[in-house]
Amino acid sequence: MPSRYLFHFAQVHTDFRLPELQSIAELHSIAYTLPENQDDRDPRRPFMVVELEGEEQARLLARRCILIKAVYEFYAQGSTYEELHAANKLSEPLWTRYAEDTSFRFLVSSSHHKIPQSRQREVMESFSYMDFKGKIDMKNPEIILLCFEEYEERHDKTLAKYEGDGDFRQVFFGRLIEEGSARPLVGKFDVKKRVYYGNTSMESEISLLMANQTLASPGKLVYDPFMGTGSMAYPTAHFGALVYGSDIDGRQMRGKQKKPGIIRAATQYGTASQIIDLATFDVTHNPWRCGELFDAIVTDPPYGVRAGAKRLGRKRELSERQRELCLQHSISPRPDDQPYIPPTKPYELSHLAVDLVLLARYLLKPGGRLVFFLPTVTDEYEEVDIYSMLCDGMEVIANSLQDFGSWGRRLVTIKKTTSKKYDPPTFEPVQPKYEEPVHVPAHKDFREKYFQGFKPKSSEEVQNAVNTEAEGSQ
Known part of the structure; x- marks a missing residue:
């Protein structure tokens, strides 16, 4: 019979909580049930009661989910202490087994508020009917009982100390099962402590969340087609997966020292042996000659705020004279004996996103995941x-927003649901089909919009952009 457990979430990235919970539950084949009431399953609230088959499933989730601070055996909740105590008495079979001779510690805490010491003592004394006879041990207790008061967020208000005390939304009570042991990984992978990183390196907490969305685990093979400085590789490898990376600019992966920067950073985390290889190529001219290689593809495509996406090609076609010169140089060596550096052109984000999904369909195994921002x-x-x-x-299967105000980035998780084999994508531009009313995707030409301050275009400018797009694809 399923039991109820109280999940205490970190108050960050609230839109990512349920997708991460779903992913890790799928990874460990854990069946769970969220509260039926929409208000009780609101991911912005710090607490949620979830039904699981047993305590071991709760521990597995706490050990892997980055956004879980702790998991508790759920005893009771209420909007007042009278309701809480009434519900707790109904849960008596759960806690009476600890009443006789178990050492314990009792804590009273809250979210978005500080409870005065005097009232904390009153709350503890109100549970005297539980009649715990074991030793009170503040250092090494056998169990920890916690009472949580949930207050509304008050970011826009300046309150006096203890103002609003007791005016809580809900109060919860339960026994600590396990603290979230994945949370400390945020500090371990902190970019500031990394031996190699760049100005486009992803912050550690987000890269860990992305790794969880890939279902990274031992024996899986994960690919990052826009490797950069390797931010996604380290947490993915930490969870046991083997990693392959590529980038059109090998300098990002190598760094300036003899030993590649990504390998140096992976050595710092003890995962260098799980970096299978790093290669320099354009994903639209890739060397993959067979598909269904990878269990997951995870990446943060460059979108132009710090570094724009590039692909092989020229912005303008060469004249006949220039073609002749290029042909001559291809036959005879260059006088300066310098290596040939192929020209590149901008890779517009909306085209890149479509191509990335096509590439993922070709390269992923059935059931594999594409995770990208x-x-x-x-x-x-x-x-x-x-x-x-x-x-x-x-x-x-998931679309989570990290909101920055006028813009945001969405962590998109796409699953390959077919077992049909597909040919490699050609990456040829397809003439767009626009229907009335015209809606241009919010990620199209993102770099231009970002540096223009996201000023809305007039209807005439939108139509001109559509016409230009159509003409360029003919």
């Missing part, structure tokens, strides 16, 4: 933007 303009975003990049056999 997509920046969007807040005022222009519509749900169709994410689904417009999909192709047959690929399904969106």
